[in-house]
Structure formats: structure tokens, C-alpha cells
Amino acid sequence: MMQESGTEAASNGPASQNRAASVEDGARDARPKSATSVDVTAADLIHLQQQQALQVARQILLQQQQQQQHQQQQQQQQLQLQQGTDLKSPKDNENQPSLQVPVSVAMMTPQVITPQQMQQILQQQVLSPQQLQVLLQQQQALMLQQQQIQEFYKKQQEQLHLQLLQQQHAGKQSKEQQQQAQQLAFQQQLMQVQQLQQQHLLNLQRQGLLTIQPGQTALPLHSLTQGINPAELQQLWKEVTNLKEENSGNSNGRRGLDLSSPQPPKKPLLNQHASTNGQYMSHSLKREGSTLDDYQHSHHSHPLYGHGVCKWPGCEAVFEDFQSFLKHLNNEHALDDRSTAQCRVQMQVVQQLELQLAKDKERLQAMMTHLHVKSTEPKPTPQPLNLVSSVTLSKTAPPEASPPLSLPQTPTTPTAPLTPLSQAHSVITPNSLHHSVGPMRRRYSDKYNMPISPDIVQNKEFYMNAEVRPPFTYASLIRQGILESPEKQLTLNEIYNWFTRMFAYFRRNAATWKNAVRHNLSLHKCFVRVENVKGAVWTVDELEFQKRRPQKITGSPALVKNIQTSLGYGPALSAAFQASMAENNIPLYTTASIGSPTLNSLANAIREEMIGAMDHGNSNGSDSSPGRSPLPAMHHIKEEPLDPEDHEGPLSLVTMANHSPDFDHHRDYDDDQGHDDML
DNA sequence: GCCCCCGTAAACAATA
DNA sequence: TTATTGTTTACGGGGG
Structure with a gap:
């Protein structure tokens, strides 16, 4: 009867919450004036x-x-x-x-x-x-x-x-x-x-x-x-810049700049970070190569070609069309000593940048840890964007927590399903960080109708381990949790569990956010309560959800482009989002075959159509047609009897998915909440 | 300044 | 009886 939930109500008065929040905010404002620079003073x-x-x-x-x-x-x-x-x-x-x-x-x-x-x-x-x-x-x-x-x-x-x-x-x-x-x-x-x-x-x-x-x-x-x-510098300078007259084709006097015998990055400095970032670096380098190849063969956009200009280091030749650029690329930047030397220098540039990025990320993590994590609670050092190569989960974190569907679960492939472009927009920016530290205001997923899945997917480890508020509204999070479930439906308690499992932030102040969850479930029409024999489950009416925030996104072209690019790269889309798209085409409660390329493209197309419809600015809250083929509303599912096997309880649900919410851990969360709330 | 959205708090009822 | 679930109202803040 009594589904497990936190016993948070007793000792969790709103006043104390507010005080705690204000104190926390104050602490956050007191940022360290002098960052501990790693550079030598x-x-x-x-x-x-x-x-x-x-x-x-x-x-x-x-x-x-x-x-x-x-x-x-x-x-x-x-x-x-x-x-x-x-x-x-x-x-x-x-x-x-x-x-x-x-x-x-x-x-x-x-x-x-x-x-x-x-x-x-x-x-x-x-x-x-x-x-x-x-x-x-x-x-x-x-x-x-x-x-x-x-x-x-x-x-x-x-x-x-x-x-x-x-x-x-x-x-x-x-x-x-x-x-x-x-x-x-x-x-x-x-x-x-x-x-x-x-x-x-x-x-x-x-x-x-x-x-x-x-x-x-x-x-x-x-x-x-x-x-x-x-003289040596000059020599190097000549080697790495455009000295076309030197293009002899032989390695005359080219010492140590041969890509054919790639020297391992024999940098002790780099190796210092290999424990945490070496994997990431090698992977990103590898990925860089693959994407380059992909670009070259499948796209008319090329990382070395932009705005009609060859972006080869030091080249800047102008071309009218892509074909001439390709010709130029093959002729002028063929595999010779000069190109290999330039490539090697570029590799070093990239390595250095990655090193700097890793350092900055570490610094960011230290700052966030300092600002958000209690000093008495030693936490694993979670980092956004899957920088955590080997996550040592704390006792409050679900140890196995097999993530649903396409979430990158293994640290060994931290960025496998990602593309650089998708990374670009979903990285935890200072802006999103700002959102995450304060009250949940203006989550960009709602504001710009962006799917939150890529962000959650990419920063899953981060959100799971860092007490950082995800920059999404409750509604978006609830929807995400529901859509991540194999049956696209969750009981209230399962929604709670999803919150606590996925976000360390929601492992405390349970009374507050659980109340908010209930409030949102009841308030928003996009959440449909489905009666069941043994209880009730919540589902998402995707149409209603999309209608919920018809704010236009035409304001920032860059933003629109960002969104479109994020939608254009299928691997960045989470299965949940794909599933949500699939929901618009296939009946609810059917286990969609998620992840097929055709479905991806279809989902993308539908998504873009939706965004296009949003641009027209549907009247807020009205039930006006969104301007595309009206899909049947999902309200009928309320009367649709459900298969009792599918939602007889959390345990039956988890058997369907590879992610098993460990309810013992949920207990732990609630217990921790109790401790936290007592503070 | 107005309006909308969101988060938060709280009261209340229904239910297991 | 109690805890949970669900609904509703109110309020304040942020942002357009």
C-alpha cells in the first residue's frame, strides 16, 4: 500500500528550507576571488x-x-x-x-x-x-x-x-x-x-x-x-608555414617532423593527466579523425572549409564552391612533408588545448565542488561531459544504475554517442551553471523547446554525482523520466526514484521537490494520469507538452542554428527523445523499435516541423492546432485499460528495462534526505 | 507595469 | 490512523 517514499515531511519545514537555501546562495555568492592558478607565479x-x-x-x-x-x-x-x-x-x-x-x-x-x-x-x-x-x-x-x-x-x-x-x-x-x-x-x-x-x-x-x-x-x-x-625558430617557422617552394616531396632536413612515424606524446606533463583525461584525449583525437573522414565523404561542409575559405593553417585560400576547395585540398595540402609537419603542429596545438581544457574543467569542478558540496561529505569528483573516466560512486549514488536505453553508461566510452557539434551546445556553460545553482528559473529546455535528453545524457554522470541542479523545469524532468521508462509511464513513486537516481541534487529536500513534482503533474495537461487496477501511472502527452511552451525561438539565429544542428545529428539524440517522437507516430504503450536510422531521421524531421510550428507562435495555452498534421490527442489513454502486467509495480517495470531502479538505494536517498533535512 | 512561467509552500481531499 | 497521492490555491521572482 504505502509506497516507499521519503519521510521528509516531518522535519522539513519550509522556513528551514528557505533559510538553508538562502545560506547556500550566500555561500555560492562568496566565490573565491583568486583562483588557484596552476601556473607558476x-x-x-x-x-x-x-x-x-x-x-x-x-x-x-x-x-x-x-x-x-x-x-x-x-x-x-x-x-x-x-x-x-x-x-x-x-x-x-x-x-x-x-x-x-x-x-x-x-x-x-x-x-x-x-x-x-x-x-x-x-x-x-x-x-x-x-x-x-x-x-x-x-x-x-x-x-x-x-x-x-x-x-x-x-x-x-x-x-x-x-x-x-x-x-x-x-x-x-x-x-x-x-x-x-x-x-x-x-x-x-x-x-x-x-x-x-x-x-x-x-x-x-x-x-x-x-x-x-x-x-x-x-x-x-x-x-x-x-x-x-x-635560427632554429626560423627554421621551424619555415617548416610549419607555407613555404611552397620547399615542397620538394623529400624529407630533406626535416627532422623529427614525420607523421609516418608518429612519436608518442612523450610528454610527462600530459601523462600526469592521463589517469583522468588520457582516455578522453585519445578518444577525442580518434573521434576527430573519424569525423573528418565522415565530413569529407558525406557532407559538403568541411572542417577545413568555411565561408569559402580554406582553413588549413596558414592557407586562407578563397574558393567559390566546395568542389574547387576539395581540389585545392587534394593538390595543395596533399600528404607531403609540409602537410605532415603542419598536421603535427596542429596535433600539438590540439593536445595543448585539450590539456588546458582538462585543467580548466578540473578547476571548474573544484569550484563547483567547493560551492555545492559539503566539505564534510567527500564526494567523487564528478565532472560534466563525462570527464570522469572511472566513477567511484558514493554510497548515495546508485552503484550500477544501468542507464536507460542509449545513455552512455560505461565510462570507457564516455563520449561515444556524441558528436562534437552536439557537445558544443550542451556543454555546461557558465550560463547553465548559473541556472543550476539558483532557483529553477528559465530552464533552457523549456525556453527554447530543446530536448533535454542530450544534456542529461552527456552530463548524466555529472548530475548523478554532483549536487548541481539540472537546468530544466520540473515538467521537463518528469517528462524525461517518464519517456525514459520502457513503457513510457511511471508511477509517482517511480518518478521520485528517477529523480533521486539521476540527480544528486534531488537527494535532499525531498519534501520540497516531491511536492513540486506532484504539483507539476497535476498542473500541466501534458501529464496524463492513467488509472490502473493497482494504482495510477503518469504518462506524457507529447502534443500537450510541445504546446505548453510555445515561445518562439526565432530571436537568436545562432540559437536556432544550434538547436537545428543538435537535431541534425542523430547520435546526440537520446532514445527518450526518439521515443517521444515515435510516440507521435505509433500507438502509445507499444515498445517502439528505437534507434533505427529511419526513425531517427523521421524523428528529426518531425522535430524540426515542430520547431517550425513553434516559430509561428501558437497562442499560449489555447488548444489551437499546432499547424501540422493533427495527431490524435492522447487523452483517450485515460480510458484505455492497461495491461496489468505492465504496471503492477516498480519491480515489474524494471524487468522490462536494462536500467533497474534499485529501490534499496532509493531508501538510502530518502534516509539521506532525512539526514540532510535535519541539518 | 503587466503578464506569463516557474518554483515553492500549503491546504485539503481521497485512498491504500 | 497514517502515509501517500492528487488537486488546488496562493505568492514571489524572473523575464519578455
């Missing part, structure tokens, strides 16, 4: 620079002392020779024969780096061609400065030499004073070099050319500190 840079300079300074002083002694000895020898004495010291001459170039000068001299080093630098700091140019200019400017310093140093050395000679003539003075003077001069020079290098590094950082990550300090900092040979 300027202070760290300076510290490293200072340490490095200290070591160099010690070497310089040692060398300088030796050199000074050597010079003085030479001078003494010369004097002795002039005086006719013959005091040889060949040993000293042999020991210090080639110290005319001080170490400090050697340090300032730009070192010629190997191609491998250059590649490592590129891998760790992938630069765009523009950035490379800027870097080149910066390096050349630094070279000039360093040359000036060298000249200055040489002049000083000469001056010192002259001073020594004069001092020799004037009589021997204390060597300590000379050494101190020279040390001071060298320290000044060192300071100047340090300042220049720090300025250079800071400039690079400011311009975003240099991002030093933890654990990355060794090579890039060292290399940049020592200066990259502009």
Missing part, C-alpha cells in the same frame, strides 16, 4: 631565476678568480721577460689556455638547441604561428640585448685589463681589492642579465606565450632562459 619565476643566477654567479666568480690569477701571472711573466728574467710557467699556460671566453658570456650566448629540444619545447608550449612570430621577435630582441651586454662586458674586461696593467706599473696593490672590484662588476652585469631575462620571461607570460606548469619548469624555463636560437 611571477615570484616563483624570479625565485628560480635567482637560484639559477646564483649558481652561474658562483661559477663566474671561480672562473674569474682563476682567470685573474692567470692574467696576473701572464703579466708578471711579461714583466719578467721584459726585465730579462726567464721564469717559465708552462704548466699554468697549459692548464688555462682557453678561458678567454668567460662562462658568463657563454651563458648569455644563445645556445643552439637540438631539434629534439625544439620539439619538446613545442610540445610543452605549443605556439600558434602568430605566437611563434612574436616569440621570434622577442628572442631577437633578447639577442640584441645580450649582444649589448656582451659588448659591455668585453669593454669592461678591457678596462680591467688596462687597470691591471696600470696597477702593475704603479706597483702591486692588494689583489683582494681588485677581486672585489671585479666581483662587483660581474655582479652588476649578472643583475642586468637577470633583469633582462626576467623581463623577457614576464613579457612572454603576459602575452600568453609562456605558461609554465608545475613539473614543467626544467626544460622550458631553462631553454628560454638560455635563449632559443632564432
Whole structure:
């Protein structure tokens, strides 16, 4: 009789809820002013620079002392020779024969780096061609400065030499004073070099050319500190830009830029994130290749072709039609050394961007965790868009929760059914995040008549584990839950369970949202209550639901395009949405064969028709015809007797689906709610 | 400012 | 009797 449900009513007064909500909102407003950046701060840079300079300074002083002694000895020898004495010291001459170039000068001299080093630098700091140019200019400017310093140093050395000679003539003075003077001069020079290098590094950082990550300090900092040979940069620049005259077809002098022998991303930095994102990265790369192929063969839109312009890096050739572009692509960007080099650079760019994206996502997750999750409740670190590669479900999360139908359930294929375009619109944007943190206002699924399924599908793991309010209205969520059920019908309690199972947010304050669910079920005509022998189930009248929010979406062309593109890519559509479309064509309560391509296209077509009908702006709440073939309203289902087997209870329902709501866990949810509500 | 939508709260009745 | 389910009303906020 009494279906399981939370015992939330007793201790969950509205006042306390409001207080809790307001406090929560206040906490959310108190956002951290300073994000904990993963980049090395300027202070760290300076510290490293200072340490490095200290070591160099010690070497310089040692060398300088030796050199000074050597010079003085030479001078003494010369004097002795002039005086006719013959005091040889060949040993000293042999020991210090080639110290005319001080170490400090050697340090300032730009070192010629190997191609491998250059590649490592590129891998760790992938630069765009523009950035490379800027870097080149910066390096050349630094070279000039360093040359000036060298000249200055040489002049000083000469001056010192002259001073020594004069001092020799004037009589021997204390060597300590000379050494101190020279040390001071060298320290000044060192300071100047340090300042220049720090300025250079800071400039690079400011311009975003240099991002030093933890654990990355060794090579890039060292290399940049020592200066990259502009010739090498120029060489690389030539290799990766359009130098068509170099298109010889042979790999002459093309070192390490061969795609045929793909070097594994030997980036320790990348591997640091492999535990969480490596899968995602490799997968996305793989997906990138497949989509490219698909585009090339099946679409007249091409990722390398946009607005009549070839988007090959550095090309920007203009074409009137797609065919000429394809010809150009095959001719000019064929498989040769230049293309492979450019491709490799682009791969590095993508890898770097993905790395940055992963970092930003981690930061976002940390922020959200900080803002929404109680510190006393250690949660798994859920991330939107299936970044969680291996979900360790908390005790409040359904451990198995085989998702219904096409939901990507296995973390091993996190983005398998997705397309990049579908990802683009359904990623948790700051806007949606804003919605999710506050009261449930203006869920975009309603506002723009968008199917919520792709979002829920893509962020299922996220919503399941993060106490983030899904940016959908109760009505949309209820509909989604009902449509995800195998029979497209749920009892009230099953709807509750679906909420708690799918959304961590609804595992607390049960009285509030359950009341809202009931309220919505009763209020909206799109939810049809079907009497049953053993109770009642709720179904969705899709027509009524579509009529429910006839707000036009013509306002933002980009938005409309987004919606249409999202509809145009079948894999992004969830089976629930397809099923909902199928409901308009096939009788209710029949288990539709969901997922066939024809049904997908049909569903898309119907969906677009619906959106087109919405554009005409149906009168709100009126029962006017939506402007397309009037499908029979679903109200008759109220009288339609149901097969008792189909809805005798939750357990019978779950046997039909591969997603089994574990009601023990629902108990847990309710219990947790009780704890939460007591707080 | 008005209207609509949505969320929330609450009262109330029916029912198991 | 109690908990659940379902209906309805009221109110406030956001947004067009």
C-alpha cells in the first residue's frame, strides 16, 4: 500500500528550507576571488631565476678568480721577460689556455638547441604561428640585448685589463681589492642579465606565450632562459608555414617532423593527466579523425572549409564552391612533408588545448565542488561531459544504475554517442551553471523547446554525482523520466526514484521537490494520469507538452542554428527523445523499435516541423492546432485499460528495462534526505 | 507595469 | 490512523 517514499515531511519545514537555501546562495555568492592558478607565479619565476643566477654567479666568480690569477701571472711573466728574467710557467699556460671566453658570456650566448629540444619545447608550449612570430621577435630582441651586454662586458674586461696593467706599473696593490672590484662588476652585469631575462620571461607570460606548469619548469624555463636560437625558430617557422617552394616531396632536413612515424606524446606533463583525461584525449583525437573522414565523404561542409575559405593553417585560400576547395585540398595540402609537419603542429596545438581544457574543467569542478558540496561529505569528483573516466560512486549514488536505453553508461566510452557539434551546445556553460545553482528559473529546455535528453545524457554522470541542479523545469524532468521508462509511464513513486537516481541534487529536500513534482503533474495537461487496477501511472502527452511552451525561438539565429544542428545529428539524440517522437507516430504503450536510422531521421524531421510550428507562435495555452498534421490527442489513454502486467509495480517495470531502479538505494536517498533535512 | 512561467509552500481531499 | 497521492490555491521572482 504505502509506497516507499521519503519521510521528509516531518522535519522539513519550509522556513528551514528557505533559510538553508538562502545560506547556500550566500555561500555560492562568496566565490573565491583568486583562483588557484596552476601556473607558476611571477615570484616563483624570479625565485628560480635567482637560484639559477646564483649558481652561474658562483661559477663566474671561480672562473674569474682563476682567470685573474692567470692574467696576473701572464703579466708578471711579461714583466719578467721584459726585465730579462726567464721564469717559465708552462704548466699554468697549459692548464688555462682557453678561458678567454668567460662562462658568463657563454651563458648569455644563445645556445643552439637540438631539434629534439625544439620539439619538446613545442610540445610543452605549443605556439600558434602568430605566437611563434612574436616569440621570434622577442628572442631577437633578447639577442640584441645580450649582444649589448656582451659588448659591455668585453669593454669592461678591457678596462680591467688596462687597470691591471696600470696597477702593475704603479706597483702591486692588494689583489683582494681588485677581486672585489671585479666581483662587483660581474655582479652588476649578472643583475642586468637577470633583469633582462626576467623581463623577457614576464613579457612572454603576459602575452600568453609562456605558461609554465608545475613539473614543467626544467626544460622550458631553462631553454628560454638560455635563449632559443632564432635560427632554429626560423627554421621551424619555415617548416610549419607555407613555404611552397620547399615542397620538394623529400624529407630533406626535416627532422623529427614525420607523421609516418608518429612519436608518442612523450610528454610527462600530459601523462600526469592521463589517469583522468588520457582516455578522453585519445578518444577525442580518434573521434576527430573519424569525423573528418565522415565530413569529407558525406557532407559538403568541411572542417577545413568555411565561408569559402580554406582553413588549413596558414592557407586562407578563397574558393567559390566546395568542389574547387576539395581540389585545392587534394593538390595543395596533399600528404607531403609540409602537410605532415603542419598536421603535427596542429596535433600539438590540439593536445595543448585539450590539456588546458582538462585543467580548466578540473578547476571548474573544484569550484563547483567547493560551492555545492559539503566539505564534510567527500564526494567523487564528478565532472560534466563525462570527464570522469572511472566513477567511484558514493554510497548515495546508485552503484550500477544501468542507464536507460542509449545513455552512455560505461565510462570507457564516455563520449561515444556524441558528436562534437552536439557537445558544443550542451556543454555546461557558465550560463547553465548559473541556472543550476539558483532557483529553477528559465530552464533552457523549456525556453527554447530543446530536448533535454542530450544534456542529461552527456552530463548524466555529472548530475548523478554532483549536487548541481539540472537546468530544466520540473515538467521537463518528469517528462524525461517518464519517456525514459520502457513503457513510457511511471508511477509517482517511480518518478521520485528517477529523480533521486539521476540527480544528486534531488537527494535532499525531498519534501520540497516531491511536492513540486506532484504539483507539476497535476498542473500541466501534458501529464496524463492513467488509472490502473493497482494504482495510477503518469504518462506524457507529447502534443500537450510541445504546446505548453510555445515561445518562439526565432530571436537568436545562432540559437536556432544550434538547436537545428543538435537535431541534425542523430547520435546526440537520446532514445527518450526518439521515443517521444515515435510516440507521435505509433500507438502509445507499444515498445517502439528505437534507434533505427529511419526513425531517427523521421524523428528529426518531425522535430524540426515542430520547431517550425513553434516559430509561428501558437497562442499560449489555447488548444489551437499546432499547424501540422493533427495527431490524435492522447487523452483517450485515460480510458484505455492497461495491461496489468505492465504496471503492477516498480519491480515489474524494471524487468522490462536494462536500467533497474534499485529501490534499496532509493531508501538510502530518502534516509539521506532525512539526514540532510535535519541539518 | 503587466503578464506569463516557474518554483515553492500549503491546504485539503481521497485512498491504500 | 497514517502515509501517500492528487488537486488546488496562493505568492514571489524572473523575464519578455
